Amino acid sequence: MPSFIEAAQSQVGRKILTGITGLLLVFFIIFHLAGNLTIFGDADAMNRYSMILHNLGWPLWIARIGLILVFAIHAYIGISIWWQKRKARPEEYDVYSSKGGPSKQSLSSRSMAFTGVILLIFLFFHINTFALGDTETVIIDGQEASDLKTLVIETFQNPLYAFGYTFVMILLGAHLGHGIWSSFTSLTMKSKKLSSSIYSIGVILAVVLALAFIFIPLYIFFTGGCGGLISGYDCV
Amino acid sequence: MIPVRHAVTASTEKIIQPIEPTIMSSSDMTIHLKIWRQKNAESKGRFETYTLDNVNEHMSFLEMLDVLNEELIENGDDPVEFDYDCREGICGSCNLVINGRAHGPKHMTAVCQLHMRNYSDGDTVVIEPARAAAFPVIKDLVVDRSAFDRIIEAGGYVSVKTGSAPEANLIPVPQKKANQAFDYATCIGCGACVAACPNSSASLFTGAKIGHLNKLPQGQPEKQQRVLSMVAQMEKEGFGDCSNYAECEAVCPVGISISAIAEMRREYLKALFDN
Ligand code: HEM
Ligand code: SF4
Ligand code: FES
Numbered sequence: 001m002p003s004f005i006e007a008a009q010s011q012v013g014r015k016i017l018t019g020i021t022g023l024l025l026v027f028f029i030i031f032h033l034a035g036n037l038t039i040f041g042d043a044d045a046m047n048r049y050s051m052i053l054h055n056l057g058w059p060l061w062i063a064r065i066g067l068i069l070v071f072a073i074h075a076y077i078g079i080s081i082w083w084q085k086r087k088a089r090p091e092e093y094d095v096y097s098s099k100g101g102p103s104k105q106s107l108s109s110r111s112m113a114f115t116g117v118i119l120l121i122f123l124f125f126h127i128n129t130f131a132l133g134d135t136e137t138v139i140i141d142g143q144e145a146s147d148l149k150t151l152v153i154e155t156f157q158n159p160l161y162a163f164g165y166t167f168v169m170i171l172l173g174a175h176l177g178h179g180i181w182s183s184f185t186s187l188t189m190k191s192k193k194l195s196s197s198i199y200s201i202g203v204i205l206a207v208v209l210a211l212a213f214i215f216i217p218l219y220i221f222f223t224g225g226c227g228g229l230i231s232g233y234d235c236v
Numbered sequence: 237m238i239p240v241r242h243a244v245t246a247s248t249e250k251i252i253q254p255i256e257p258t259i260m261s262s263s264d265m266t267i268h269l270k271i272w273r274q275k276n277a278e279s280k281g282r283f284e285t286y287t288l289d290n291v292n293e294h295m296s297f298l299e300m301l302d303v304l305n306e307e308l309i310e311n312g313d314d315p316v317e318f319d320y321d322c323r324e325g326i327c328g329s330c331n332l333v334i335n336g337r338a339h340g341p342k343h344m345t346a347v348c349q350l351h352m353r354n355y356s357d358g359d360t361v362v363i364e365p366a367r368a369a370a371f372p373v374i375k376d377l378v379v380d381r382s383a384f385d386r387i388i389e390a391g392g393y394v395s396v397k398t399g400s401a402p403e404a405n406l407i408p409v410p411q412k413k414a415n416q417a418f419d420y421a422t423c424i425g426c427g428a429c430v431a432a433c434p435n436s437s438a439s440l441f442t443g444a445k446i447g448h449l450n451k452l453p454q455g456q457p458e459k460q461q462r463v464l465s466m467v468a469q470m471e472k473e474g475f476g477d478c479s480n481y482a483e484c485e486a487v488c489p490v491g492i493s494i495s496a497i498a499e500m501r502r503e504y505l506k507a508l509f510d511n
Contacts, residue, residue: 001511002464011439011477012467012504081435081477088369088436088476094272094283095336095362099432101343102493103486110434112479182480188502190495 014077019186021074022179026205028067029172033212039149043232044140046152051145075120082113104199109178115171122168129155152216153225153233162221166214173210177203265291265352268360269304271316274373277380281373283362293353297340298323298330300352317376323348325489328424331431332377333364338428338487346426346489366431370438370474381427383473387442390469391462394454407453417451420444420499422490429484429492435476440484442470443496450503460507467504 007013035053038046053060098105108115133155135146156162180202181195189195219227226235266289274281288307291300298320305315321327325346332347334340340350355361363377371379409417421444429440446463449455455462478497485494 002468002508004508007504007508010467010504011437011471012501014477015501016505081479085435085476085479088474089367090369091367093333093336093364093367094270095364097336098483099337099341099343099486101486102482104480104482105434109479109481178480185480185494185498186501188498188505190498190502192493192495195495 014081015186017073018077018081019183021070021077022183023187024070025074026176026180026183028070029209033209036213036216039152039216040229046149047138047145047147048140050148051140051143054145071120071123075116078113078116104178104181106178108174109182111174112178115175118168118171119175129161150233153220153230156217156220157224159221162217165217169210169213172213173206176206176209180205264289265293265355265357265359267291267300267352267355268358270360270362271377272364272373273314273316273376274365275375277372277374281376291352291355293351295352296323296348297332297334297350297352298348317374317378319378320348325349326424328426328489331366331426331428333366333431335362338366338432339426339489343486344489344491346424349489366427368430368436368475370436371427371430379427381425383475384425384427384438384441386473387438387466387469388445390465391445391449392458392465394449395457396454409452413451417448420448420451420492420496423448423488423492424490426489428487428489430475432483432487433476433478434481434483435479437478437484438470438473438475439478439497439500440488440492440494442466443494443498443500444492446503447496447499450499459503460510463500463503463507467500 002010008017035049038049130148130151133151135148135151137144138147139145156165181199184198184202185195189198219229223230224235225233266287269286269288270283271286272281273284286304288300288304290303295303298318301316301318308315318332319329321329323330325348328346330347331338332340334347334350339345339347341354342350365371365373365377365379366381368379370383371381374380423441423444425441427441430436430438433440446466449462450459480494480497482494485492
């Protein structure tokens with residue numbers, strides 16, 4: 001009988017963990033996207049949302065630590081799978097191609113480790129830009145809050161940020177295109193019918209999420225923050 | 237040309253003879269071969285190219301290699317070593333990686349069941365052994381698949397009463413379970429799943445073996461120990477992790493579905509949490 005730690009490190013255990021952490025990350029980014037979309041709400045919506053989150057206190061810290069753990073476990077296992085795969089086939093085929101049919105090999109599935117590592121690197125830049133970025137103070141509902149909305153709008157006027165984010169979000173879409181279905185299979189989904197519908201739903205969800213994330217920087221970039229969907233920003 | 241054809245008795249020869257020349261003349265193909273040659277496990281391999289200009293579309297892929305080997309032997313060269321036994325798709329010896337695909341281009345077909353009519357005149361065909369650290373090359377296209385045997389051994393025994401044949405209806409098996417067990421039991425252990433997997437994972441094979449016994453009443457008493465040990469052994473042999481590429485299902489000559497892998501994961505979790 002393996003101990004719990006040994007079981008978690010077995011090939012099956014690792015897969016269950018990538019599946020669970022992957023799905024948790026999908027829930028997280030859906031939640032994150034909903035937060036981002038408050039930028040299109042009324043003038044104070046985004047800053048109010050951020051203020052409410054910040055005022056949560058200890059639950060916010062639990063969520064943050066949990067999220068860091070989930071990212072760390074997911075990325076660690078993902079990279080170790082890639083590492084093990086290189087050891088498992090030291091000599092590559094001269095010619096290799098997929099046989100098609102039921103195979104789920106695609107640009108998306110073949111590049112999971114690449115897209116994952118880029119997402120991880122991006123994460124550090126992203127936190128540095130927005131969570132740790134310099135903001136003005138505004139008053140919302142009689143309380144001091146940081147003006148995240150202006151920071152976001154100003155950041156995305158820079159083409160490097162607007163198009164850099166777009167690029168990374170395309171990679172996120174690619175990661176999830178295989179990832180959503182994969183996580184269900186890792187979590188022991190057996191039914192063939194269910195499997196093919198989940199595959200389609202996963203791809204559609206991946207595309208929708210990526211497009212929704214991309215819409216924000218590109219909209220701000222092309223309208224200079226003066227578009228009709230954004231209120232409360234003094235554009236010049 | 238094809239040895240079997242020349243060995244026919246006088247009476248059957250009469251029937252075959254009028255057909256034979258038309259078949260041969262209408263469908264002789266030239267096939268360029270690029271084959272992995274490796275003297276032994278220690279030496280470094282390399283590709284050799286050969287051209288056969290008398291390939292008949294009715295030959296099986298292995299018969300085509302037989303023809304090549306006859307030529308090589310006639311010229312005093314070393315024949316290309318490759319594994320086969322039954323040549324009817326049931327023993328699992330014959331996995332080769334042909335133009336980058338395990339068992340060649342056709343789904344649900346072992347190399348020995350693949351015919352040269354799937355190729356056209358002038359084609360170049362690249363033949364490589366299964367490549368995986370856990371399947372070291374012994375010679376040319378022959379790899380050592382005893383890692384699979386050790387995974388099966390790790391599974392241990394099943395409890396069955398020996399002695400006289402058991403009464404057929406003594407242990408009822410629901411039809412659905414019997415079908416599922418049979419589907420998994422059709423795995424012929426060819427190793428194509430490992431060969432084709434980008435990660436060289438043995439999950440499909442191991443999953444099929446676990447699923448097969450765990451579905452049957454006879455496999456119940458030891459099922460927890462079996463799944464835990466077989467998964468541990470699979471890892472110990474140096475196979476990679478499964479990333480759910482499902483390429484294994486695409487190349488499996490008997491069409492084992494990756495639901496076998498989900499089955500293995502579920503049984504593993506059950507074994508862990510029931511304890
Ligand atoms: C926004 C963040 C992310 C989300 C939503 C996400 C989601 C997922 C999902 C759902 C899976 C499928 C799990 C499975 O196969 O069972 C997956 C797999 C994977 N993820 Fe992520 N991921 C994210 C970030 C990352 C990061 C930062 C890495 C860093 C290295 C990474 C690396 C991988 C790898 C390599 C796999 C493939 C695992 C395998 O081969 O089975 N992911 N991801
Ligand atoms: S699962 Fe299929 S491909 Fe893998 S060893 Fe068994 S028969 Fe061969
Ligand atoms: S030689 Fe037996 S399966 Fe091909």
